[in-house]
Structures are given as C-alpha cells and as structure tokens.
Amino acid sequence: MPDLPSLRETLDAHGLLAKKSFGQHFLLDLNVTRKIVRLAGPFEGRSVIEVGPGPGGLTRALLESDAGKVVLVEKDPRFIPLLKELDDGSGRLEIVEGDALKVRESDLADGPAHVVSNLPYNVGTALLIKWLTGPWTPHALTLMFQKEVAERIVAGPGDEAYGRLAVISQAVCEAKLVMHLPAAAFTPPPKVASAVVHLVPRPDRADRETLKRLERVTAAAFGQRRKMLRSSLKTLGGAGLCEAAGIAPDDRAEVVDLAGFLRLAAALA
Structure with missing residues (x-):
C-alpha cells in the first residue's frame, strides 16, 4: 500500500x-x-x-x-x-x-x-x-x-x-x-x-460437552496444584474418578498430559 x-x-x-x-x-x-x-x-x-x-x-x-x-x-x-x-x-x-x-x-x-x-x-x-x-x-x-x-x-x-x-x-x-x-x-x-x-x-478436537467437563476438572486440579489429585478432585470423585480414568490418585495436576485430562473428563460424564 x-x-x-x-x-x-x-x-x-x-x-x-x-x-x-x-x-x-x-x-x-x-x-x-x-x-x-x-x-x-x-x-x-x-x-x-x-x-x-x-x-x-x-x-x-x-x-x-x-x-x-x-x-x-x-x-x-x-x-x-x-x-x-x-x-x-x-x-x-x-x-x-x-x-x-x-x-x-x-x-x-x-x-x-x-x-x-x-x-x-x-x-x-x-x-x-x-x-x-x-x-x-x-x-x-x-x-x-x-x-x-x-x-x-x-x-x-x-x-x-x-x-x-x-x-x-x-x-x-x-x-x-x-x-x-x-x-x-x-x-x-x-x-x-x-x-x-x-x-x-484438531480434526479430533474435543466437543463442547467434553470441554465443559474438562473446564470443571482442570479448574479443580490446577486450583490446588500442589495437592495430589485424590484431594484436589475430591468434590468431583477424588480417587475414584482418577482410577476410572486410569490416572494415579497420588499424581499432581502438572504431570498429567492432555490424554489423561480427557480421560478424567470422560470419567466425569
């Protein structure tokens, strides 16, 4: 121009x-x-x-x-x-x-x-x-x-x-x-x-319902990131939710990858 x-x-x-x-x-x-x-x-x-x-x-x-x-x-x-x-x-x-x-x-x-x-x-x-x-x-x-x-x-x-x-x-x-x-x-x-x-x-991107659950899970998990997931996710199911998703309840949020969080969101459903 x-x-x-x-x-x-x-x-x-x-x-x-x-x-x-x-x-x-x-x-x-x-x-x-x-x-x-x-x-x-x-x-x-x-x-x-x-x-x-x-x-x-x-x-x-x-x-x-x-x-x-x-x-x-x-x-x-x-x-x-x-x-x-x-x-x-x-x-x-x-x-x-x-x-x-x-x-x-x-x-x-x-x-x-x-x-x-x-x-x-x-x-x-x-x-x-x-x-x-x-x-x-x-x-x-x-x-x-x-x-x-x-x-x-x-x-x-x-x-x-x-x-x-x-x-x-x-x-x-x-x-x-x-x-x-x-x-x-x-x-x-x-x-x-x-x-x-x-x-x-992504061609396999999460749909809107999955994203809503993902927002709930990540809000809880990273809201208390120093805590183990069994504690930070307590209101959403705690250790039971983790086990359903194949995630170690003693892990902390910062070590869980995207696939793990998507499994947690699916288990929440």
Whole structure:
C-alpha cells in the first residue's frame, strides 16, 4: 500500500495515543506485521478477522496478502475514521465498531475464516477461550499475547507454565509459539515481552460437552496444584474418578498430559 503515510504519521495526523484502559500497544513496524501475516497464511482467499486493529499496521499487511475479505472489529471509536482510510472501495475491507467479546463471528465471515490479531492485553485470554469453546470454529488463529500467556498456551506436562489454559487450548487446537517480540517493538512499550501463537483446530478436537467437563476438572486440579489429585478432585470423585480414568490418585495436576485430562473428563460424564 505505497500511497499511504507511515503509521506514525497517521497517528500524529489524527492526534491519537494508545489507551491504557483498552490494553493498547501498537505495532508500527510494517516489516514485523508482514512477518506475522506470513506466519498466519496462506489464506487462499479465505476471510480474515482482526480484533483491535488500532492504527492498522496488521491490517495493511493483511490487505497486501492473499486474504479475501478482511473484517476489522474495533471497540475504540477513535480509530474508525483512520481505518476507513485503508478502504480502497473494492468491498474487501469491512469495519465493525463493537466489542469482540460480544460479536458473533459467524455473522462476520462466510465460511471458514482465520483470526489474526495483536490482541488487547486485557481481554486476550477471554477472547481465546471464546474462540476455543464457543459455537464458531475458526480455520486457524494467529494471535499475539503477553509472552507469559503465550507460554501458558503451548506448555506441556512438567513445564512451569502448564495449566488449565494449555489443556483447554490443546484439547481443541495444535498450538505452536511462532514468534517472540521484545517490548521495544511496540508503541508505547509494555512492561513485558510478547509472543505470537499459531493455533489450528484438531480434526479430533474435543466437543463442547467434553470441554465443559474438562473446564470443571482442570479448574479443580490446577486450583490446588500442589495437592495430589485424590484431594484436589475430591468434590468431583477424588480417587475414584482418577482410577476410572486410569490416572494415579497420588499424581499432581502438572504431570498429567492432555490424554489423561480427557480421560478424567470422560470419567466425569
């Protein structure tokens, strides 16, 4: 998009700064946003949903890609006029002013769609859980989180970051950490580093009823992670539940793999 001013010039022209209350940190380096889009693709003409586009750095890269329709969901009305400047009149860009936690993705895109976003820090995990456990299934998710959250998504048994988020995410998707970004890459720089996670729904992904049981089991198990499962799962059946699932009641949650938690969820049924 060679005729556009730089992102920094665009922000200055509109007199816009990031809002802390919205968890906004902007990526203004188009080399970085283009790399994220390459990691997310190829799109092969499929729709892409971007949440919290802000000044549109990632949006510009998406519009340069092989994506079909590019749908932006922006809660901050200050950025709507700026984002409209990216519309070339082809009908490819759609801007929705609203809260991504409340929109219905099936209304935004026809058929399978990707989600590619530098997520606002304050709602990133909530949005991921919505996409993992809700009625709409994305084609793939390529999402930027705080590094700590990204590590929790991809962690395995025995890892310090392993917990509920890893189990729920990996019961639905194959999850891979694909990119690290230092705080200095953002304007304004956050207090922590960030990372990009690429998630692709598994063909054998857990259904919604299984996920509900899995959420109950992991909430209990990791809510008291220092305790043996016979104690932490006491309200759900304790040692009996473990034995029905083929799990040692003396184990702790952090050593149980995804298959083990899925057996616990099945035994709970």
